[in-house]
């Protein structure tokens with residue numbers, strides 16, 4: 114037993130974990146901040162599973178036909194996502210989830226059933242990631258962690274917070290490169306077509322900006338931006354909301370703290386949560402917010418709950434020292450945050466607010482990414498409830514002060 118234990122103990126060099134063919138340091142988490150994310154090192158004949166992407170929790174894996182069943186049992190992978198209502202009166206709701214999946218570190222997606230044969234076919238050695246929600250999600254690793262998007266890329270994804278998973282995109286040289294070029298005309302393309310931003314189809318004081326939905330297909334640069342965004346997220350562009358949302362905030366304009374997902378405990382219309390084709394849990398997964406032009410003062414994006422703080426009830430636009438504040442003023446070209454955990458469950462730490470602009474004008478653009486494909490052939494058969502109202506961010510009203518923040522998951 115001892116010999117076996119030693120054989121399977123990975124060599125730990127400082128914070129760099131190496132297990133045979135695998136450099137695990139870009140993938141293992143120092144804290145279990147994500148739910149439903151696991152790391153596998155594929156070696157010769159066998160592999161090692163790092164449960165919850167933790168170096169401390171390992172199991173031996175065999176790559177044969179029993180692999181999916183073995184993992185489902187060991188990790189207790191849920192087939193449904195369930196929510197307990199806030200009040201005792203309504204009954205619990207649950208949705209079938211899309212299947213979990215493996216991903217190579219290059220982002221290739223393998224279904225549970227095909228993984229073993231792919232490993233043998235490709236003679237695959239190295240790291241495989243397992244996302245219980247079936248969608249690629251960058252692990253934060255630790256605050257300040259820097260990840261070049263490609264080996265020679267001048268674009269870096271820097272971890273700002275683990276709770277929620279919040280990153281900033283920074284450029285090695287802020288004045289050069291692909292992104293500034295791709296974004297250079299976005300403001301001009303949108304300027305004459307701005308309309309009042311809406312919340313759940315209505316204009317309200319919680320959101321006072323102006324906006325325009327810009328089709329990615331309307332300009333070669335936007336097509337490239339879409340492709341680039343897909344590379345940043347490691348997700349196909351079919352997962353994107355159809356258009357890019359361009360926003361302008363002038364002096365005094367703001368957007369109260371909100372989330373980019375809908376909480377099933379606050380919205381009774383169950384259809385909203387179901388993909389019209391796959392019939393599984395369908396939700397906004399990630400937001401890539403591009404900073405196009407900065408206000409002189411104010412206009413930051415405030416994450417009041419970053420690093421684990423409470424919901425700022427009644428202080429939705431306080432924009433104070435709680436959590437973190439992001440803007441384009443310090444070389445950040447964009448921020449990326451996830452609204453869902455790797456399990457598919459909602460991340461209630463992802464509250465954020467567009468702080469009031471003090472002076473000047475802020476321009477920003479949102480790329481919204483869902484947890485599964487949204488674009489045709491699916492778009493046509495989508496019901497009006499799902500997807501037609503593009504601006505249905507969560508309003509604050511339904512969530513009561515003191516409401517529990519726990520999400521119960523049932524199988």
Ligand SMILES: *[C@@H]1O[C@H](CO)[C@@H](O)[C@H](O)[C@H]1NC(C)=O
Pocket residue numbers: 145147148149164165170
């Ligand atoms: C993995 O994380 C889940 C919560 O996401 C927890 O319930 C489970 O006990 C953890 N397992 C191990 C082995 O740490």
Ligand SMILES: *[C@@H]1O[C@H](CO)[C@@H](O)[C@H](O)[C@H]1NC(C)=O
Pocket residue numbers: 413438439440441442443
């Ligand atoms: C920009 O950097 C300065 C100096 O490090 C810091 O004081 C400020 O808070 C940063 N601003 C934003 C919006 O990140």
